[in-house]
Amino acid sequence: MRSTSATDQLLRGLKVQRSVVFALFMKEYRAKLAGSQFGLIWSLMEPATYVIVLSTIWLTLGRTQIGGVPIYLFIAAAMLPLKVYQVGIGNISSAVRQNLNLLDYPNVKPIDAFYARYVAEIMLVSISGACLIGGLYWVAEYDISARDYPLLLLTVLLALLNTLGISILLGVYKTRSESFQRAVTLASQPLLFVSAVFYPLSIIPLSGQYWLSWNPVVQVNELIRVAMFGWTAPKDISLEYLCLFTAITLFLAYVAYFANRFTLLKR
Amino acid sequence: MRYSSSIFSVGLFIVFFALPIFSVSFYQAFVSTDRYESAASTIITEQKPSVTSLDLSLIGLPSTASDHDAHVVKTLVLSKDMVRYLDEKIQLREHFSNLEVDYFSRLETDATFEDFHELYRDYFTVDYNVETKILRIAVQAFDRAYAQKALELILERSDEFIDSVNNRMSKEQVRFFRLEEKKRKQEMLVAKAKLLAFQQANKIYSTEAEAQTIFTTIGALETLAAQKQSELDSRAKILSKNSAILQELGAQIASLQRQITSEKARLAGGQGRDISEIQSDFLAVQLELELATTAFKSTLTTLEQVRIEAARKLKFLIVVTEPSLADDSEFPRRWYIVISTIMISLMLYVVASLVMAIIREHA
Numbered sequence A: 001m002r003s004t005s006a007t008d009q010l011l012r013g014l015k016v017q018r019s020v021v022f023a024l025f026m027k028e029y030r031a032k033l034a035g036s037q038f039g040l041i042w043s044l045m046e047p048a049t050y051v052i053v054l055s056t057i058w059l060t061l062g063r064t065q066i067g068g069v070p071i072y073l074f075i076a077a078a079m080l081p082l083k084v085y086q087v088g089i090g091n092i093s094s095a096v097r098q099n100l101n102l103l104d105y106p107n108v109k110p111i112d113a114f115y116a117r118y119v120a121e122i123m124l125v126s127i128s129g130a131c132l133i134g135g136l137y138w139v140a141e142y143d144i145s146a147r148d149y150p151l152l153l154l155t156v157l158l159a160l161l162n163t164l165g166i167s168i169l170l171g172v173y174k175t176r177s178e179s180f181q182r183a184v185t186l187a188s189q190p191l192l193f194v195s196a197v198f199y200p201l202s203i204i205p206l207s208g209q210y211w212l213s214w215n216p217v218v219q220v221n222e223l224i225r226v227a228m229f230g231w232t233a234p235k236d237i238s239l240e241y242l243c244l245f246t247a248i249t250l251f252l253a254y255v256a257y258f259a260n261r262f263t264l265l266k267r
Numbered sequence B: 001m002r003y004s005s006s007i008f009s010v011g012l013f014i015v016f017f018a019l020p021i022f023s024v025s026f027y028q029a030f031v032s033t034d035r036y037e038s039a040a041s042t043i044i045t046e047q048k049p050s051v052t053s054l055d056l057s058l059i060g061l062p063s064t065a066s067d068h069d070a071h072v073v074k075t076l077v078l079s080k081d082m083v084r085y086l087d088e089k090i091q092l093r094e095h096f097s098n099l100e101v102d103y104f105s106r107l108e109t110d111a112t113f114e115d116f117h118e119l120y121r122d123y124f125t126v127d128y129n130v131e132t133k134i135l136r137i138a139v140q141a142f143d144r145a146y147a148q149k150a151l152e153l154i155l156e157r158s159d160e161f162i163d164s165v166n167n168r169m170s171k172e173q174v175r176f177f178r179l180e181e182k183k184r185k186q187e188m189l190v191a192k193a194k195l196l197a198f199q200q201a202n203k204i205y206s207t208e209a210e211a212q213t214i215f216t217t218i219g220a221l222e223t224l225a226a227q228k229q230s231e232l233d234s235r236a237k238i239l240s241k242n243s244a245i246l247q248e249l250g251a252q253i254a255s256l257q258r259q260i261t262s263e264k265a266r267l268a269g270g271q272g273r274d275i276s277e278i279q280s281d282f283l284a285v286q287l288e289l290e291l292a293t294t295a296f297k298s299t300l301t302t303l304e305q306v307r308i309e310a311a312r313k314l315k316f317l318i319v320v321t322e323p324s325l326a327d328d329s330e331f332p333r334r335w336y337i338v339i340s341t342i343m344i345s346l347m348l349y350v351v352a353s354l355v356m357a358i359i360r361e362h363a
Helices: A006-034 A037-060 A071-089 A092-098 A100-104 A110-140 A149-176 A178-187 A206-212 A216-229 A239-266 B003-031 B065-077 B080-090 B092-096 B113-123 B144-202 B207-236 B244-267 B275-312 B334-362
Strands: B036-046 B124-128 B135-141 B315-321
Touching: A006 A037, A006 A110, A006 B003, A006 B334, A037 A071, A037 A110, A071 A092, A071 A110, A071 A149, A071 A216, A092 A100, A092 A110, A092 A149, A092 A178, A100 A110, A110 A149, A110 A239, A149 A178, A149 A216, A149 A239, A216 A239, A239 B334, B003 B334, B036 B065, B036 B144, B065 B080, B065 B124, B065 B135, B065 B144, B080 B092, B080 B113, B080 B144, B092 B113, B113 B124, B113 B135, B135 B144, B144 B275, B144 B315, B207 B244, B207 B275, B244 B275
Parallel strands: none
Antiparallel strands: B036 B135, B036 B315, B124 B135
16 A cells, blocks of 8 residues: 555545545436336425325315414425435435445445435435425415524534434444334334424424424424424424434444444445 | 544544534633522412313323413513513613623623523523423523522512403403393383382372272272161151251262262273273383392392302412522533533544545545
């Protein structure tokens, strides 16, 4: 091995990793396009479909607004964070499992598969989210401006980082164990119902609020409501908790990945 | 480890580990101002505990009446109105923006009222315990006596508020029946006046008594007429037809007969209003009065019941523990903050190092 300065090594590593991630990203992108056209359209339409179905439930109960916010906007604002977490738990964390053959190339590290799919999936959710919120703005002319942009930005950023941490952490163990993968798939099924997506947390009794507030998606959704609609945060909702949760998941994710990086390669 | 790579390690170490820990520890140790907490516990009781047949709190569905009241008080304490009130009474804004307080804890002098309220919500906390129904109000201030004073004012204000709610509620409940009572009383008095006017117009107290009187009079007159007639018959056998006595008796009997006829006419028929007509009118007037009286009585009873009911629903703010005077500064919790910072920095430092290591592995 020739001796190099750390800077050179880092820059070279960055270059290689960037091109690997980009190549994997393009592969993801092509796979999405080449696969059934319907699949791509469906993944773009899915959040909107959920929003319409869940809103209909409220509308049949005679509610057109929740806390002064039109029901479609209320659910749409919470559906997108949920979608981000769902692709994190599902698709992104399966990236290594589904790209095992590519790991034979020495330049391709398992984490690159996570990164590439992370970028691809988050982009997809962002596009569908932009369509959804933009559609609500154009068609229904809802007021989509936020009351507190810094808080909104920070919450979204934390949600994205948190999703990265969760994806890598789950991905490492999902790759190692088939039964863990099944368990995660099963356990994440009721996420829609325990994430305060189609109801405000404040309608839950206090003891229930306490338990639900452990769920980071609930934290994100409620914080977004605070930032977007100017609501008062319920008792157990705090940015500090979300920061801490994000820090811990990222920490565990990278430690788990680093400890298992050769095990992942062997498979 | 190669010597040249240490620049990055050191850089990472400083940015993600040493710097945050150093700055936070320095701030907590030398800059941050002590805050003293004063706390009080209260409960809100009703005289009559609201009876629920099923305790829903067991299955996580609380929200009984007293929960509701506690939430009302909580909203009041954390409201902007309370901020204004405290500012008016004890210059809260001045206390918060005191220049001796460190920069991060104090309120900037040109802060908006919303900023002020936000800071207020950081330092003034209300916790409601669903199980014990105890409402704990805590105040953090930069001066121990000030914290106590602020909490006392808050309790006073909350008490006033509960009283005013009680007042308004009982007033509102009683008001309708008060109006009703007035109306019924008026109706009763009108009926009474009508009866009186009727009595005066017809110069009778009661038609029944009047009829009785007439019957008696007729009876007496008829007895007298019969006596006179028998006297006339017995005298006619002795005296001549033209005697003065017989003539006088005849005149008396005729007069009695006329009187009887007129009395009978008074009782029924004849010209003018006879007593039977008057009686039926009188009964109508009397019935009206009776109805009005009954209505008034029942309204009075209901009013009393409502008043008792309202009194039963009165709520009281009971102070379980009086506002305490802090002996030592509990806030900010310096060790807690420093240790949390160390933990988070450590985690971030590890993450950053691993990200770098992973990048380097690609080379």
